[in-house]
Amino acid sequence: MTASTGHLVSHLGVVVPAHNEERHLGAALEAVGTAAGVLQGQRPGLGVRVLVVLDACTDLSASVAGRFAAADPRFNVLQADFRSVGRSRREGNRAVLAEAGALGVPEKEIWIANTDADSRVPAHWLTRQLELAEAGADAVLGSVEPDSDGMDTGLLQRWHARHRLQDNHHHVYGANLGVRASAYLAAGGFPATESGEDRSLVRKLRSGGAVIAATDSNRVITSGRLEARAPRGFAGYLLALALDPRGAES
Template structure:
């Protein structure tokens, strides 16, 4: 069985599109009908995220961690207990392509780190987009780590200690632990996810914070 973990904190604006995309990816013919269990971990949600998630054939878990690392770990543990062989992670403000799971598994690696495409740059200036794209390595062997586009075998995840309970960079710490173990990690541009560049991001210190840092550097006259 394949597992997918989606943490969410007040993501009513994006969650439905995310779930529809993951459910579509779960039906890819290359998976040959292998079951895909999707776990949505609602962390301290006060909006309509719960009602939205309940419309779909996914397992919904509510936690009050206020911590994306703890939320992602909670979902991963449910999947481990359900005997998932592969744990795929994305974020509630992201959408995955039809071949997302198939592309991860095709690498036959201990873990797969994919890339992201920003779905809408309208909240940022052209200069911010150009600075971001100049710094981003959209190629194989890229070394980017995104919780929105990460997959790992159950065995490797457990051996590495899982996601730490951190407010951000829990994905980075997991991958670093995998590297320390000598895990076979595929750094692939063929595994892609579209993610949001919205300014009302939820995980401070994560992708949204990075984009605001780029914008702040330009406003401050940085090179």
């Protein structure tokens, strides 16, 4: 796809916050690496960097991320003690922007794709985000689907009954969210909160007139666990849905 005038992306960063995710992190980073490879196969000159933000990890997450960083120069690791997914995303995005800025890349040409350490992106994840970005989107809201492996069948059915996986959906997921740097900065970036940072950013983007594309064309698989890493996050919602099918807020 040819980029519309003024919408070209020349640098892409991926931010993956992680807190004690040794079980899922390897698969998550493998999937991101595959998506980056597919994109660069189509766009050899495009700069791609992946930043894993290890937030207060006490398990083997650092070892997992370190293996990727040692084997692939596109991967970097940021060690932190934020204890906040919002701050992890904020600082990760800030680091990506700082690196691209040092290379002289204009903010409007930087795209940041955000996902989670317990999620697996599809091979065309980044390619599709850039297609929409270069067609004029300031942000891309992708869909997610719980991993059915080990998840209660009834709970999975209730989740699907509440979530229509289609284009122009109204959902916001930090595990599948891309944004142009210029729009991100104009909206003030992710707030440094314990949860809800993704919805807060999108509200500000919308209020500022950003062009937002909501799509089901690059669906991400995310963990169906019920043990929450962040208050009011995806796992917390699944737990609420399991305990009270009528009262959980999507």
